[in-house]
Structure formats: C-alpha cells, structure tokens
Amino acid sequence: MLHMIKRLLSINGNNINQAKQELKWLKQHVLQQTRKPLSEISLNEKKNLNNFEKKLLNELINERVEKSKPLQYILGTQPFCDLEIVTKPPVLIPRWETEEWTSKIISILIPFLQQRKEKKKFEILDICTGSGCIALSLSHHLPTNSSNIHGIDISPYALSLAKLNHHIFNSTKQLKNLVKFSKLDILKATRDELDLFIKNSTEIGKGFDLILSNPPYVTHEEYKTLQDDVKLWEDKIALVAEEGGTAFHKRIAYLAKDNWLLYDSKSDLPQLIMEIGGSHQVSDVVNNLKNCGFKHVKIWKDIANKDRCVVAKRTHFFHPT
Amino acid sequence: MSRSILSFKKLNLHNFITKCVKRHYSSLISISIRRPSSAYYSYPNNDFFNSTILSRLQLKIISYSTETLINPKIHEKLEGLIIRHSLLSEQLSKQLSSNDDPDCLAKIFKELSDLSEITDPYNELRKAQGVELEEINTILQETTTTKEEELKVLVQEEHQEYLKKIKLLEQEVVQALLPKDLADEGSAVIELRAGTGGDEAALFVNDILKMYERYAELRKWKFEILSKSEDHNGAVKEVVATISGKGVFGNMKFESGVHRVQRIPVTEKAGRVHTSTITVAILPVPSETDVKFKDSDLRIDYYRSSGKGGQHVNTTSSAVRITHIPSGIVVAIQDERSQPKNKAKALQILQARIYDMERKKLQDERRENRRKQVGSGERSEKIRTYNFAQNRVTDHRINLTLYELNNILNGESLQVIINGLKVHSQIEILQNNDI
Numbered sequence A: 001m002l003h004m005i006k007r008l009l010s011i012n013g014n015n016i017n018q019a020k021q022e023l024k025w026l027k028q029h030v031l032q033q034t035r036k037p038l039s040e041i042s043l044n045e046k047k048n049l050n051n052f053e054k055k056l057l058n059e060l061i062n063e064r065v066e067k068s069k070p071l072q073y074i075l076g077t078q079p080f081c082d083l084e085i086v087t088k089p090p091v092l093i094p095r096w097e098t099e100e101w102t103s104k105i106i107s108i109l110i111p112f113l114q115q116r117k118e119k120k121k122f123e124i125l126d127i128c129t130g131s132g133c134i135a136l137s138l139s140h141h142l143p144t145n146s147s148n149i150h151g152i153d154i155s156p157y158a159l160s161l162a163k164l165n166h167h168i169f170n171s172t173k174q175l176k177n178l179v180k181f182s183k184l185d186i187l188k189a190t191r192d193e194l195d196l197f198i199k200n201s202t203e204i205g206k207g208f209d210l211i212l213s214n215p216p217y218v219t220h221e222e223y224k225t226l227q228d229d230v231k232l233w234e235d236k237i238a239l240v241a242e243e244g245g246t247a248f249h250k251r252i253a254y255l256a257k258d259n260w261l262l263y264d265s266k267s268d269l270p271q272l273i274m275e276i277g278g279s280h281q282v283s284d285v286v287n288n289l290k291n292c293g294f295k296h297v298k299i300w301k302d303i304a305n306k307d308r309c310v311v312a313k314r315t316h317f318f319h320p321t
Numbered sequence B: 001m002s003r004s005i006l007s008f009k010k011l012n013l014h015n016f017i018t019k020c021v022k023r024h025y026s027s028l029i030s031i032s033i034r035r036p037s038s039a040y041y042s043y044p045n046n047d048f049f050n051s052t053i054l055s056r057l058q059l060k061i062i063s064y065s066t067e068t069l070i071n072p073k074i075h076e077k078l079e080g081l082i083i084r085h086s087l088l089s090e091q092l093s094k095q096l097s098s099n100d101d102p103d104c105l106a107k108i109f110k111e112l113s114d115l116s117e118i119t120d121p122y123n124e125l126r127k128a129q130g131v132e133l134e135e136i137n138t139i140l141q142e143t144t145t146t147k148e149e150e151l152k153v154l155v156q157e158e159h160q161e162y163l164k165k166i167k168l169l170e171q172e173v174v175q176a177l178l179p180k181d182l183a184d185e186g187s188a189v190i191e192l193r194a195g196t197g198g199d200e201a202a203l204f205v206n207d208i209l210k211m212y213e214r215y216a217e218l219r220k221w222k223f224e225i226l227s228k229s230e231d232h233n234g235a236v237k238e239v240v241a242t243i244s245g246k247g248v249f250g251n252m253k254f255e256s257g258v259h260r261v262q263r264i265p266v267t268e269k270a271g272r273v274h275t276s277t278i279t280v281a282i283l284p285v286p287s288e289t290d291v292k293f294k295d296s297d298l299r300i301d302y303y304r305s306s307g308k309g310g311q312h313v314n315t316t317s318s319a320v321r322i323t324h325i326p327s328g329i330v331v332a333i334q335d336e337r338s339q340p341k342n343k344a345k346a347l348q349i350l351q352a353r354i355y356d357m358e359r360k361k362l363q364d365e366r367r368e369n370r371r372k373q374v375g376s377g378e379r380s381e382k383i384r385t386y387n388f389a390q391n392r393v394t395d396h397r398i399n400l401t402l403y404e405l406n407n408i409l410n411g412e413s414l415q416v417i418i419n420g421l422k423v424h425s426q427i428e429i430l431q432n433n434d435i
Helices: A002-012 A017-032 A053-064 A073-077 A096-115 A131-142 A156-171 A191-201 A220-225 A247-255 A279-291 B003-009 B013-022 B052-065 B066-071 B073-100 B104-145 B150-179 B198-218 B248-255 B339-374 B404-409 B412-430
Strands: A078-079 A085-086 A122-127 A147-153 A178-183 A210-213 A272-275 A298-302 A309-312 B188-194 B222-230 B236-244 B259-262 B274-284 B298-302 B318-324 B329-333 B380-387 B394-395 B401-404
Touching: A002 A017, A017 A053, A017 A073, A017 B401, A053 A073, A053 A279, A073 A078, A078 A096, A078 A131, A078 A309, A078 B318, A085 A131, A085 A156, A096 A131, A096 A272, A096 A309, A096 B404, A122 A131, A131 A147, A131 A178, A147 A156, A147 A191, A178 A191, A210 A247, A210 B052, A210 B401, A220 A298, A247 A272, A247 A279, A247 B188, A279 A298, B003 B318, B073 B104, B104 B150, B188 B248, B198 B222, B198 B236, B198 B248, B198 B259, B198 B274, B198 B404, B248 B274, B298 B339, B318 B339, B318 B412, B329 B339, B329 B404, B339 B401, B380 B404, B401 B412
Parallel strands: A122 A147, A122 A210, A147 A178, A210 A272, B259 B380
Antiparallel strands: A078 A085, A272 A309, A298 A309, B188 B236, B188 B274, B222 B236, B259 B274, B298 B318, B318 B329, B380 B394, B394 B401
C-alpha cells in the first residue's frame, strides 16, 4: 500500500494524509464494484484485496496520477448538500465553495417559504446549472411544493448529466419541488427566446423571484495556469469567461435589471446570487450591478475567507444574515 | 402588617375564608403575621384557626406570605433608589442640553436603565397599594352589610384580584432586587447519607428519600435514583438521585444540611426515644445549552485553502481542523468528501468534548460545594428536626414549626417549609447585599 500512497503524493500536494485519504476512497470504490452488499464495506476495514481488485485499484491510481483524472470523475459522484451528485467528464465538478453558499441560501429560504402565504410558487432560476447540483439541492431541501426550480445551460453534456441526476433523485424520492432543465445560451439568447423561455417555464409567465448562478469566471490568463486535473478534464466553456471573467455576471445583471427576467417581489430576500472567482472581480461586478439598478449589493465570503459570491437586491432591505 | 391584612380583619373573616375554600380561591388568600427583624411564622391559637378547614389553609397562607419581604429596611432601600432615579433623570436632562461629556452621559444612561428595572415595578406597586386599593377597600367595607350576595361576591372577587396583582408586583420588585442564579432554574442531584444513629439513621434516609420522591411527583418533576446502597433490613446507607424539571435546584437547595429525627425506633424494645441524623446535599445540574462557544473562540483550518479556490482548483482535500482556542482542544475530520459535512462533524465532536471537560470541572466544584454544605454530619449542625412523639417538624434556620409530621413526610407540606426558607433567604440577601 505504501507505494500506492507514494504515487498519489504528487497529485495531493505532497500531503501524506490527503494521499492516504484518497487511497482509502479509491479502495472503497473498488470494493464497492467487486464486493456487494455495500454494508459489508467499511472505510477502516483491513480486508486484503485479491489480485483482480489490486489490478483495478492500480488502474484507478494510474488514471489519477498519469492522466490527472479528478478523483470525483473516478469515483463517479460528489456529495453536495446531502445529495450524491453524479459526476461525468467534462461537466464541471461541484465545488465545496458552491456547496457552502448553496446551503446558506437554502437556510435563508426555508423559513421564508414556510411563512409565505402566496399561492404562486416561488420561482428560482439556476443559470449555468452544469451537473444540476444547485437546482437539485434546492428541490431536495426547500419545503414541499413551495417552489419551481429551473436550470439552464448551454452544454448538451451538462444538460444530459443534470437530467440524469434529476432522474436518479426523483426515483429515490429525494426531490420535493419541481425541477426542469432546458438548453439556453444566456449570453446570446434574444429577447424573444427569453420571453418564450419565461412564459414556458414559470407558472404565471412573469419572471423569477430569485436568480442563482455559478457562471464561468476564470480569465484566459488564469486558465493557462490551472492544474491538469481541471484543464484536461473539465469543460473549458464551464470555466472561462471574457471581460476578465465577468462577462456572464454582467450579462445576467443586464437581463435582470428590469421587472422582466427578475420578478419584483417585496420580500427581504436577496434576488440575485452569483459566484465569483475572488476579490479581484468584486469591484467590476458590483459596479455593474449598481449601474443595473441593484441598490443593495453585498459579498459573501467562503470559509477560506475568500470573496465568493455577490448577492444583490434591487430595493428594500436585505435578509439580516 | 400590610394594609391588605388590616382590611381583612374588618371583614367577617371566617365566612370569607370558608367561601374561598368552597370556591377554590384559597390560593388567593394572603395572611401573614411577622415579628419584626426575623422571618418568624406562627398562628394565633384560637378556635378559629383550629378548625379543620383552616389547619389546611395555614399552608396556603404561609406559602403566599412573600408580602412580608418588603419590610421597612427594604422599603427604605427602595425609596432611596427612587430618589437616586429622579436625581439621575435630572442630571441626564442637564447633560443632554449641555452635551459636553458623552462618556458621562452613557454612564448615566446605563445606571438609569438598570435602576428602572427595580423602580418601574416599585412605582406601579406603590400606586396599586395606595389609592387603588384604598378605593376597593372602601367599597368592600360598604358591601359587607349588604344583603345582595352576588354583589358581595363580586366585590370580594375584585378585591382578591387586587391582592393578586399587588403580590405579583411585589414579587417583581423583589426579583429585580435579588441577584440572579441561573442554576436555580435547572435540575438537581440529591445525595442522602445516614449520619449518627446507626440503623435508625439508615431507616430515616429511606423516609426522607420517600418524602423527596413524593414531593417531586407533586411538583411534576422527574425523580430518578442513580445509586442506592441498601442493607438487609431495608435501611439505606447512602442514596444518590436526580430530580429533573424546571426550578428544581431553586427549591431543593434549601434542603442541604443535617436532618435530625427523634422517635422510638422500630428496633427499640425498651420504648426509648432515639435521636439520629442524616445528611442531605443538593447539587445543581447544568442544562445542555450551557455548552456553547463563540465563533471567535474557534480557529478553523482547511488543509489546502491557499490559492484561488472555486473553479480554479479541483480539490479533493475536504479535511477540516477546528481548534477551540480557550481550551486548546483540537478536532480534525477528513473522512467525508464534503467539506461542510466534515466541518459539521468536527463541531459536533468539539462540543461533546468541551461539555465533557466542563462537567469534570463542575464535578470538582460540586465536591467542594458538598464539603461546604454537609460538614461532618454531626447533630450540632442540624437544620431540621422531625419529632414523631410531638407530631412536629421544626426548621431551625427560620424557627418554623409545623404540627403535621405525616403531611411533611409524604411530601405534601414540604413546600410550606421551602417557601418559608425561600423568603428567609431572600430577606437575608436583601439585607446583607448592599443593593
């Protein structure tokens, strides 16, 4: 086993604990494939692998080390807000930062939706939905039938994976709210296309109450410096954006600036939440939002203390958190 | 003697009380007779009080005697606070107009708001005791001779409502004056041990245990024996139990000390009265929510948190390490592939460890407390005597004697003694503390 850990060291920043942990997960994955039922396998089990299993494990390590294949693609899933999201190349793997702010908005929405008296469902739009992780987590956690969630993406890979995930969680009855995924190029969509989309996807055809997005925000320069496990495996269109990585943010702000894409509700909730690449994008994105009529804009940091989300609202006051 | 009691004397007291008993209003009756400078309770020895109804009523009466708390000394203190309050208000308005010393202003504000917590209910109390009660009393006296029974009842009810209101206000004033102890609200551990007197003392441990068990039952508290060392004839050398519920410690804490029993033991053939003792120790139990830590006490490390994060990297290192700075306890979790999940787990474990640590500390404190409370278990430190021959129980701390031993031992009248002790302790605190 020691030589396996050694091999895994390089892709784990020479952190031996992390390499050990990865090996544990890989070994567990192999055992899940070869020995069923799952309940017989525990992480700390000192079961010796047979030759076939060893060969399989070595192949996985090869993929991980020689081909820089992300662990999440090898294991096939990534936990995200209590859901095991299926991951498939080249669709962007859900990041923990996204998971963190998604749980945060869920915890803000739950009490709001529980007290909400309107019959109209709360309409949520997830732009650049990718694997569908944000949209599906909302559906899983928000009060039953309180919301309609719509995920859009330009990539057919992303859409088919999002639909696969939707199918999986639907069949395990983990979804409590309606989720729909559709193809839409948010940068190039015409007004007519968007009109049609709003009309078809929302209950009363009047826009959304909340827009969430984890759009591409890596700049061209940054992209060159990225690690192989990202650069060689994840879709470039899910990562890179023009205008210093803020093209999507600006486009979304523009589309949401009047009462058209974003339905103007009178709650204290944020109306628009977009993930960003860090503090270097804050002023650009915030100024743009203010120009688009978002009077209240704030930044959520992630637990690594990096500027991670811009949170905007056109009028009224913010939710206290 | 308070005004309300005087007014009662003018009524046909016997009729009034009988009526109240019939109508289950006994809890509203408020009669107390105090000797100055000590909280001493006794009852006039006349036929009236010896009637069966009233021997039961006595208990209620004494249990609502908190009125006596506002004695002349406390009264003086309160009046002083009122003066201080108006003085400060004056100063405040002066400061507000000159506006040159913001620090001083803040100080005055703070003191004023602290004072208001006491003076506001006290002002209300004065109002209620003064003009308002006077009016009602006048009407009450006028109606005592009337033949209209309904009107009489109505006025009496009104009067009782007033007494109730005054009582509540008084309690509010006293509560505001008293320092607060959070442990009072929580549960308690009780420990009983046989002291001098051999088997007879051990038998008495069992009697007292039953008394507390029954008392807890009456108060709707949960009583649970943790350990009990019993010998062959049912005598209990030592017993530890928990009583859980709201306000357990606040009531039970007065039970700490040496309890003395004087009776002819069942084992005594010559018919001589023996004196034996047992010791009681009452310890507070912390509530679950006592274990909380501030975010600023925690340092949370992520093993690969350098770099830009987000879409830029595809990290598999979900390890989280949380350090609780004040205690130095470190919890590191990396089993889960989800970082938020690892964080949640680590926090949970940290909480459990800190609770464990605090409990150990608490146990040390309890040991110290017990040493202080119980002493050596000798007869000289007695707090209460149970005398079977005279059918009486005397609490020596407040000189209270009740001639109903059985009602106390079956837990029903224990509250009377406890209330007396509460009042006594409140008076002591009020008089000793320089409020």
